[in-house]
Amino acid sequence: MNTKLRRGLRLVRVLLSSQYAYMLEYRxxxxxxxxxxxxxxxxxxxxxGASGADASNATAELTPLGLDPIALAxxxxxxxxxxxxxxxxxxxxxxxxxxxxxxxxxxxQPLAPVWRYVSAHIAEQATRLPFVIALAALFFLLYPxxxxxxxxxxxLLAVLAMQLAFALRFLIQFxxxxxxxxxxxxxxxxxxxxxxxxxxxxxxxxxxxYPEPVRRLALWTPFPYMIAIPAQLLAGxxxxxxxxxxxxxxxxxxxxxxxxxxxxxxxxxYGAMGA
Amino acid sequence: MLGDAMFGSKMFRRxxxxxxxxxxxxxxAALAAEMEYQINLxxxxxxxxxxxxxxxxxLSLFYRSGHGLxxxxxxxxxxxxxxxxxxxxxxxxxxxxxxxxxxxxxxNGSLDYVLLKPIDSQFWLSLRTFSPxxxxxxxxxxxxxxxxxxLAGATPSLQDVLLTGLMLICGCxxxxxxxxxxxxxxxxxxxxxxxxxxxxSFLAAGRYPISAYPIGLRLFFTVVLPVAFLTTVPAExxxxxxxxxxxxxxxxxxxxxxxxxxxxxxxxxxxxxxxxS
Numbered sequence: 001m002n003t004k005l006r007r008g009l010r011l012v013r014v015l016l017s018s019q020y021a022y023m024l025e026y027r028x029x030x031x032x033x034x035x036x037x038x039x040x041x042x043x044x045x046x047x048x049g050a051s052g053a054d055a056s057n058a059t060a061e062l063t064p065l066g067l068d069p070i071a072l073a074x075x076x077x078x079x080x081x082x083x084x085x086x087x088x089x090x091x092x093x094x095x096x097x098x099x100x101x102x103x104x105x106x107x108x109q110p111l112a113p114v115w116r117y118v119s120a121h122i123a124e125q126a127t128r129l130p131f132v133i134a135l136a137a138l139f140f141l142l143y144p145x146x147x148x149x150x151x152x153x154x155x156l157l158a159v160l161a162m163q164l165a166f167a168l169r170f171l172i173q174f175x176x177x178x179x180x181x182x183x184x185x186x187x188x189x190x191x192x193x194x195x196x197x198x199x200x201x202x203x204x205x206x207x208x209x210y211p212e213p214v215r216r217l218a219l220w221t222p223f224p225y226m227i228a229i230p231a232q233l234l235a236g237x238x239x240x241x242x243x244x245x246x247x248x249x250x251x252x253x254x255x256x257x258x259x260x261x262x263x264x265x266x267x268x269x270y271g272a273m274g275a
Numbered sequence: 276m277l278g279d280a281m282f283g284s285k286m287f288r289r290x291x292x293x294x295x296x297x298x299x300x301x302x303x304a305a306l307a308a309e310m311e312y313q314i315n316l317x318x319x320x321x322x323x324x325x326x327x328x329x330x331x332x333x334l335s336l337f338y339r340s341g342h343g344l345x346x347x348x349x350x351x352x353x354x355x356x357x358x359x360x361x362x363x364x365x366x367x368x369x370x371x372x373x374x375x376x377x378x379x380x381x382x383n384g385s386l387d388y389v390l391l392k393p394i395d396s397q398f399w400l401s402l403r404t405f406s407p408x409x410x411x412x413x414x415x416x417x418x419x420x421x422x423x424x425x426l427a428g429a430t431p432s433l434q435d436v437l438l439t440g441l442m443l444i445c446g447c448x449x450x451x452x453x454x455x456x457x458x459x460x461x462x463x464x465x466x467x468x469x470x471x472x473x474x475x476s477f478l479a480a481g482r483y484p485i486s487a488y489p490i491g492l493r494l495f496f497t498v499v500l501p502v503a504f505l506t507t508v509p510a511e512x513x514x515x516x517x518x519x520x521x522x523x524x525x526x527x528x529x530x531x532x533x534x535x536x537x538x539x540x541x542x543x544x545x546x547x548x549x550x551x552s
Contacts, residue, residue, distance in 0.1 A: 029469055046488065188319075190317060195329055198329060204333050204336075209340065
């Protein structure tokens with residue numbers, strides 16, 4: 001048992017360090033990806049601009065909606081950070097690996113291919129970290145009134161919620177990824193999945209601005225737990241922690257067996273490209 | 276090369292005919308290839324419709340609460356959103372499929388073959404293929420523009436409509452030039468294939484009227500990244516409230532950025548040394 005554990009730990013270390021070295025080669029691209037996540041800042045501009053108070057003059061006046069501009073700024077910065085660490089792109093890499101026949105080689109190795117993709121994602125998040133810190137620093141420089149440091153407890157909860165958000169998003173996308181076994185262009189499906197993610201996750205507005213029925217409906221879907229809930233925790237807002245984690249747990253309990261089932265069915269279908 | 280051919284109108288006409296014929300065969304082949312994936316049409320229709328519904332939902336969030344968007348009425352804001360949807364459709368139809376291949380040509384060295392072709396290289400790289408999957412977006416966007424304009428009570432004269440079309444063309448040219456210049460930087464930095472994604476993510480700001488942003492962002496989206504000319508100015512032209520200075524500025528920016536893209540491409544090619552050297 002002990003040797004098995006040690007072997008597993010060594011495997012994790014090797015996988016992560018090799019993927020990290022690989023990702024460091026692409027740091028320019030990863031920085032650009034980080035930069036392309038500007039949507040939360042555009043939305044912050046809209047919600048704080050318009051008829052409301054100007055975001056750049058940091059008076060604590062309320063906008064006509066009763067939105068506290070500083071809370072708004074913190075929320076959208078938190079959204080930006082959460083999004084950076086929960087991005088999932090496995091469907092694109094897997095589709096390419098499948099079409100180019102690299103998957104056959106991975107399947108021969110004594111390690112389920114999914115771990116290769118998980119470690120690539122984690123390594124990429126680690127590569128992102130410095131850029132995200134730099135962008136957050138720039139944000140505080142432009143808008144010093146919004147500066148805050150989350151309490152250790154809030155930070156711990158937020159990081160945990162972010163990890164769960166990443167797991168949830170990865171599981172959903174991986175379930176779609178298995179469609180690659182049946183179709184050559186499965187990544188087009190991700191475009192469809194992205195729509196409810198974009199509009200229900202709280203990326204475009206804090207959830208409390210949604211009409212009440214929509215908000216309640218959204219909270220039953222997995223999407224707010226991918227952005228809004230971790231962001232609220234990070235920004236130090238009140239969140240029903242127990243209920244949120246319970247919903248996430250339920251979704252993972254549904255998605256995990258489903259994804260495993262699809263993966264096994266897909267593998268049976270798999271005959272390598274060109275066979 | 277194109278410039279040389281412009282002397283003499285007979286020569287010019289022959290060149291135009293030749294380029295037009297090339298374009299038709301390019302796009303015919305592209306269409307035939309894309310038709311292999313018919314299920315994609317369904318997915319794209321769903322995606323375009325879903326995205327539009329989502330954008331309308333976001334817009335409704337601003338108006339439901341009385342927050343508004345920079346003094347624009349809900350109906351007028353619909354016109355802006357429609358203009359954005361049209362431009363986004365054009366980007367998916369022409370810009371994205373063509374300009375995203377430039378990096379690949381530089382990386383594999385196949386740009387050599389492009390340069391050897393007896394056709395202008397910028398023309399070939401910019402219009403070589405087209406993807407029909409952006410067309411639903413263009414149609415839906417136009418519908419939204421018309422519906423929004425009618426709801427807003429706009430009574431555009433023929434002149435206004437023509438002006439709107441002209442402003443949209445200017446917007447397209449500005450967008451194309453920005454995109455092309457970014458893609459052309461891959462001659463130096465091969466690994467910038469997603470720089471155009473950064474551009475695209477900033478362009479999302481054009482979904483809403485430019486006056487809805489705080490003053491700093493408004494300046495940024497007019498001077499640094501001219502998003503204002505892409506959607507707000509055409510919408511204002513249709514609603515009959517565009518000022519002459521904005522229209523003139525849009526035309527000027529379009530011409531200047533097109534010239535800049537041309538100049539940048541010839542400049543960049545001087546630094547191109549093929550893949551292995």
